[in-house]
Each structure stands twice: as C-alpha cells, then as structure tokens.
Amino acid sequence: AQRVTQPEKLLSVFKGAPVELKCNYSYSGSPELFWYVQYSRQRLQLLLRHISRESIKGFTADLNKGETSFHLKKPFAQEEDSAMYYCALSQASGSRLTFGEGTQLTVNP
Amino acid sequence: NAGVTQTPKFRVLKTGQSMTLLCAQDMNHEYMYWYRQDPGMGLRLIHYSVGEGTTAKGEVPDGYNVSRLKKQNFLLGLESAAPSQTSVYFCASRSGTSGNYEQYFGPGTRLTVT
Numbered sequence: 001a002q003r004v005t006q007p008e009k010l011l012s013v014f015k016g017a018p019v020e021l022k023c024n025y026s027y028s029g030s031p032e033l034f035w036y037v038q039y040s041r042q043r044l045q046l047l048l049r050h051i052s053r054e055s056i057k058g059f060t061a062d063l064n065k066g067e068t069s070f071h072l073k074k075p076f077a078q079e080e081d082s083a084m085y086y087c088a089l090s091q092a093s094g095s096r097l098t099f100g101e102g103t104q105l106t107v108n109p
Numbered sequence: 110n111a112g113v114t115q116t117p118k119f120r121v122l123k124t125g126q127s128m129t130l131l132c133a134q135d136m137n138h139e140y141m142y143w144y145r146q147d148p149g150m151g152l153r154l155i156h157y158s159v160g161e162g163t164t165a166k167g168e169v170p171d172g173y174n175v176s177r178l179k180k181q182n183f184l185l186g187l188e189s190a191a192p193s194q195t196s197v198y199f200c201a202s203r204s205g206t207s208g209n210y211e212q213y214f215g216p217g218t219r220l221t222v223t
Contacts, residue, residue: 009149032210044214086151090210095159097212099152
C-alpha cells in the first residue's frame with residue numbers, strides 16, 4: 001500500500017531563514033509526487049510536481065528514490081509562505097492521490 | 110471559468126439528519142473526488158469517479174454515498190449524519206489526459222454535526 005508521511009505537523013522559521021518541509025513515501029511502483037499548498041481560508045492549489053523539476057515561488061523539491069523522500073525547500077522564507085503544505089503521491093494509473101498529514105508552516109517577521 | 114464550486118459553504122446538522130453536498134466543475138474534467146480534511150490527518154479520499162455514471166470507494170467511504178449522473182456534477186450524501194463526520198469537505202477534479210494528474214480543488218464545505 002502507498003503511504004505519505006510528513007513528520008512535522010508544525011514548522012516555524014524566521015523571515016529570511018531557509019526552510020525544509022519533509023516528505024517521505026512508500027510505494028512499490030514508480031511514484032509521481034506533488035506538493036500542494038493551502039493558504040489561510042483558500043482552497044488547495046498545486047505548488048509543484050517532481051516531473052516538471054521547476055521552481056515555484058522560490059520552492060524546489062527533488063525526488064530521492066534511494067531515501068524515498070521528496071522534501072520541499074526554500075533558501076529564504078517569506079512571511080507570505082505561511083500556509084499548510086501537503087505532500088501527495090499519485091498511483092501509476094493517476095486515478096488517485098494519497099496525501100500526507102500536512103505541515104503548517106509559519107514564517108515569523 | 111468558475112473552476113470547481115461547492116454548495117453549501119457551511120452547514121450545521123443534528124445527529125441523524127441527512128444532507129447532500131454538491132460539487133460542480135466547468136472544466137470538462139473526467140475525474141472527480143471527494144475528500145475530508147481533519148486536523149493532523151491530512152486529506153482522506155472518501156469516494157471518487159473516473160467518469161460520468163461511475164463511482165468508486167476511497168479510503169474512508171463508510172457513512173457516505175455519491176452519485177455522478179452528469180459529468181460536471183459530483184454529489185456527496187450523508188444519509189444519517191454522525192458527530193464523527195464533522196469535518197471540512199473538499200471536492201476536486203482533474204482532466205482525463207494521461208500524465209496530467211493535477212487536481213483542482215473547490216473552496217470546501219465546513220460541516221458540523223451536533
């Protein structure tokens with residue numbers, strides 16, 4: 001069975017500090033991984049996906065198959081990055097996403 | 110385009126009452142999903158649909174039923190609400206195009222069962 005784990009429920013950093021949100025997964029096939037973000041009182045939206053290898057709002061994430069991880073990183077956090085972040089994994093068929101428990105990031109001034 | 114919309118935005122039910130949540134999308138998406146969001150548990154899939162007239166169970170389907178009579182609509186029903194169903198419910202949809210797995214989410218429905 002596939003599983004996504006985000007070990008930190010809460011993460012607090014100061015503005016300008018680096019931030020890393022951890023995501024580990026278990027899946028027997030070839031995974032597709034995503035990060036979704038939910039700003040306060042807004043709907044979830046896709047932040048980035050591993051296959052596109054792009055940087056969105058300064059965030060990057062690298063799939064490490066050896067460590068089965070897909071950590072989200074940003075070198076200099078901004079206050080507007082404060083939000084709930086979810087890591088998600090897609091089955092090979094793409095019909096379903098499995099979400100992690102979420103990490104609430106707070107960036108303090 | 111409105112994207113994914115949900116009706117209602119808020120609802121309070123008494124234990125044992127029934128209700129239907131409506132999700133609508135105007136993107137001609139094949140796939141539609143219902144999730145519930147609870148603190149510390151992330152999003153859990155309740156039911157989903159891979160096309161008009163089809164439905165399938167997700168991780169936590171008990172106590173819920175769904176219907177997809179029209180491609181653009183996906184209804185979630187609670188026949189006899191329980192306090193454990195107090196949650197925020199999100200609907201999502203995505204294209205059926207192979208390799209395009211991005212899901213688009215609605216604004217959520219906050220349900221309280223007393």
